Amino acid sequence: MIPPTLTAATCALLLASASAAAPPAPKDVMAAISQDYVRTAVDTLAAFGTRHSLSDATSPTRGIGAARNWLKGQFESFNPPSGTLTVHFEEFQPPVGGRIAKPVTFVNVVAVLPGTMPESAHRRIYVVGHYDSMPSDVMDPDSDAPGANDDGSGTVAVLAIARALAATPCEATVVFLCTAGEEQGLIGAKYHAEQAAARKESITAVLSNDIVGDPWGPGGDKSRATPYAIRLFSEGIPRNPSAAQLQTIRALAAESDSPSRQLARYVAEVAAIEDTVVRPMLVFRLDRFLRGGDHSAFNEAGFAAVRFTEVDEDYRHQHQTPRLEPGPDGTPVQYGDLPEHVDAEYLANVARLNAAALVHLANAPAAPAAARIITAKLEYTTTLRWSANREPDVAGYEVVWRQTTDAVWTGVKDVGNVTEATIDQNKDNVFFGIRAYDCHGYRSLVAFPAAARD
Template sequence: MKHFHVASVMLALSLTSTMSLAQSTTDYQDQAKLHDIAKAVSPERIEADIRTLVGFGTRHTLSETESDTQGIGAARRWIKNEFEQISQACGGCLEVYFQAKTISGETRIPDATEVVSVIAVQRGSHDPNRYVLMSGDIDSRVSDVMNSTSISPGANDNASGVAGTLEAARVLSKYKFNGSIVYAALAGEEQGLFGGKILAEQAQKDGWRIKAVLNNDMIGNIEGINGVINNTTARIFAEGTRQTETPEEARVRRFTGGEVDSPSRNLARYIDLMADRYIPNLDTMVIYRLDRFGRGGHHRPFNDLGYPGVRIMETNENYNRQHQDIRSENGIDYGDTIEGVNFEYAAKLTALNAVSLAGMAWAPAPPAKVEINGAVKPSTTLNWQALDPKQNPQLKGYKIYWRYTDAPQWQFSRFVGNVNSYTLDNIVIDNYFFGVASVSQDGAESPVVFPGAAGAFGE
């Protein structure tokens, strides 16, 4: 028994030493600019924008398009004008345009209707074809999804997301980034996610290298149908295995893992850490699901094409305020009115988007072609493709991350320099999940990339 005890102590000391070494090299270089960005987001500007959007009466996809004061046409023209004013203030740093397609023959759009989104692109300086994207939905609805004339304020769903996207553009347009940022006010969400489909398909056709889609759908409510009032949490929905996964990729994943390490999941982990680092009094819940149970949002069309994308939203929904005719019944007020929006909370979630977009746009691109090996060996080796130095002049090197297989967030890391291969001695591949991030000279990091097709962010 004495010998067993000594052996156990020695093993424990060895494991403690290994973990201490790992933890001692787990560091993150704080980014002062991201604190400044978070503080610059204005609840007052967000409130003003939501009130303006609510003032259009209805923003239903099939509603009035000729009026200057009512309907979806007036709303999208106002949004475009706001983006243009933001661009004017930054010396023309935004490319602002309508993106339109005529839809017909659909269950919720039976007759030919032009679905028009508003897109603003802030081009990166060195890698302009690498994109991170923030979106909100223009349209609103009442109980009857085909009712295009009744008053439909859509204050939280989803004027809050559009207002947040406009405010993020105001704040981030004051900076220059290596990669490009897209601010999108997407149309036709309630009628079938059409704005997102149009943008995703055009991006694929144009060869956009989209690394992140942050869809904001309802970011202003803090009073849940469950009676909970909470302004300190938010949810990040992220799909598991890619929709575009091939049978061969699925076969490989069965033996190597990756079910919880899709690019969308690691994008969500990145945003979760940004909340911890830069947004006071906000804890995000990463939810391992494409969206709320059986429901959908405008990140899904991007996921359908294989792009990393998540939904950011409030934690406690109030269904009495969603998709409802404005009325009072049995002492309950129904309808998505301005009274249901907490502007400070909407600003907090907007700030989370802004620092996440900025962090990724300043960082080098996520590593590509990450591979791993180490079966029946005492150590684990990772390899990846070196980033293009012309596109990534800010690159300092790469950081390897790892965690226990049942841990939700990356636990350990080691900066390994500007190399494209590294071996972690005495860290057994079977006991952890691994990934690689790229790091800039000033410490900005990309999301972590899990090895193989299961975790790839694309080329």
């Protein structure tokens, strides 16, 4: 793992000339995430009875309408006096068919914390959870579907981070998104991601949290479970690459260097730097078998997105109408996604891991543009070039590398505030990456270089 140290001699000068205020410290944001709040919020979401996307939208106490009104009110309550957090409903009518039996309005709840640095505010960093739920039959909008873990847990992670961060905006824009219609086929996330792509928005990272509240596994066997790990899924090859894209991936051997995979590696590095209690277990695939999630809707729209999910899921607690059924030895087994199966301490720690990654991502510079390895002639060293970043607090760049068989970056060299570096290693033998760092010590996502003659 790359050490969390860097030096920047010119920073005092740069900081004096930078327009943005000091960004929030990750440790402070993590400390502000309250386990008590997490507990209460999960219980509150489950108490709406069902949050099925076609459930009653008019009752003040039951169904998806009551749930989204409560979510909107929570986000609004986090905004301090003279705060800048804005909250809105994103409403649309999905086509009838498939898992949507009748005309309905789907509503995503969106809270936006605008970035403070003019050069960074256009970049948007997302944290996502889906607030809808389902009973055993996905077409049944009436039966109880408490959805405490799927995905009350992810929704509450989004809330808890917004609550901790709302008073201290970051340099880039942070978006807190609670989607509807996930169980109906990722409908809310697809709509949001496609709209964002059509507006040419610059979404540089999406952290989707879906089933992140129960580390104990089937049967609650505490001897085999770990409350210290969470799976982090990332795609390798995009879903619908163009022929040219595929050609580039093949030529560079970039099968494991998609933007989503760089994002997954980034989260793992932040976890080490910030010494988080829960650490990501990187899984280099899009998702589990037979399952899907909102992150893939963002992937399909062309954005880097990853999925957090607990390590050892209990399938009796997912997509099941609450009930007791006799088990193999006759003792009753509880089915259903009930709040007592969500561990608030674990969930708060998952939210802290997300918050740490979010604060780093949203205060770091952009990944360097036009990153390339110079392949003009055969040589034993490797020359890399890239474009200079625009942010006024950029202090320099690092070249990172790893063996082609390694999962994460293992080598790093601080090359200073330049746009070209030559590394004493043969480009044929390792993978290289380039990242920018700023005066606060925040590093950008890694840019995976193309190959070019100059």
